[in-house]
Amino acid sequence: MATSTPNLECRMYEARYPEVDQAVMIQVKDIADMGAYVSLLEYNNIEGMILFSELSRRRIRSVSSLIRVGRQEPVMVLRVDKEKGYIDLSKRRVSEEDIQACEERYNKSKLVHSIMRHVAETMQMDLEDLYIHVGWPLYRKYGHAFEAFKLIVTDPDSILDSLTREVKEIGPDGQELTKTIPALSEDVKDALVKNIRRRMTPQPLKISADVEMKCFQFDGVLHIKEAMRKAEAAGNADCPVKIKLVAPPLYVLTTQTLNKEQGISVLNAAIKACTEAIESKKGKLGVKEAPRAVSEHEDKRHLEQFTKLALDNEEVDGDDEDEEDTGMGEIDVENANVGITE
Incomplete structure (x- = not known):
């Protein structure tokens, strides 16, 4: 499982592409003639595009006021061509509920990804290998690996010891055998638990x-x-x-x-x-x-x-300097000497 030059690039989820009508977190990379090229942050920065017609429901007066290079925000997936790798996205069709749900999911996924990447780098492992045997099984079982990580803080053994992997071995008779072993070695498990406990502090x-x-x-x-x-x-x-x-x-x-x-x-x-x-x-x-x-x-x-x-x-306020004081000026409750800003 360990390699001398580990690959630390990997998508956050098991699916290689998002689903249509799913809100995803993107970062704007470039503004072109017809739209904006973006990276899908949860899918290892694969490229997508937002046409200008999908920026706003209203008439666009200034593109720069709606989208800027470097900005991160949730958008809606319109079309996915897995063969050609084309992903069409929309900013105007994403609702406030979609935005909130996407931000919450992304923040959780980003923390999980940061922990997983640090462990993979420290233990000289391919990040995708760690996801295959730990991260994605936890996503499937708990809905989100973040929820499993919260449980690992207090009870790592019951969560991680249930994860297994299959390996091929040659038996005494020369025949190939399939053997089930723990998904993690003890040193990798120890590194993962320590990182989770250090990073998974309650967020107010x-x-x-x-x-x-x-x-x-x-x-x-x-x-x-x-x-x-x-x-x-x-x-x-x-x-x-x-x-x-x-x-x-x-x-x-x-x-x-x-x-x-x-x-x-x-x-x-x-x-x-x-x-x-x-x-x-x-x-x-x-x-x-x-x-x-x-x-x-x-x-x-x-x-x-x-x-x-x-x-x-x-x-x-600047229209009438003689306006009557109504007792509602700018108040600084921490500074008793300041009551009204003229």
Whole structure:
């Protein structure tokens, strides 16, 4: 199984090509006259193409605003010609649900691939050989090798000792025999378990909620500041709460936790504490988006929307320097001396 010059290039999954109507993670390599050439990151960087007509459902004003060289993102598989190696892809047909599912799968697969590649390199093995005897059997049995790796952290023997491989041997009578042996030697198994335990640390989830908070009383900005403090005080060591101004009157509450239900519960408690505090000063708080776990893609899109809101708000604020203070200026809850940005 070991070679002097191991091949460390291999696809992540047993299938050599993706299925039609499957969302896959790609990286843009080149923009041509008719579309963009991309690499399918989960399939050992085989080439695919996105025609310009498959970039957006709307009229394209600027290709560069929709797709850029180097960008990684999920797209939908339209056609696969296995004989010619052609793969046609679409960006406009991939839904938000497809994007989220693809990102979650890819992040898991990327971690598995990184561990497998490191073990293969360290033990001087072909990466595909390691996938054939360990990775892909675990994908088949557990749905994703990532799920098996999580179990290996605490119980490696029950997972890995069940994997076997067949080898050919010549018996005493000179006849060829098929013998079943463990899929991994003890040294390779030890290296794999050590790498999994080092890399498979729990990843915290980001929980987020959006609220609108207003207070038109005198010193309203101070009342909002105090309400923000009450919200953050509702957090704990496992789920610390942060609340930040996006653009008056919009605020976002966030926490990071290993337990999704606990994180949502803590943010709900923070919203309740904040509501009680601001209403006691005749202010008002409304929930725009209830607490929910957000993916990397959603968080990025959220930030872009909030940035636009903040910029739009700055333009409006600049129209009238004598505008009455409503107590909802830019608040930094961590700096008690800063209340309103002029």
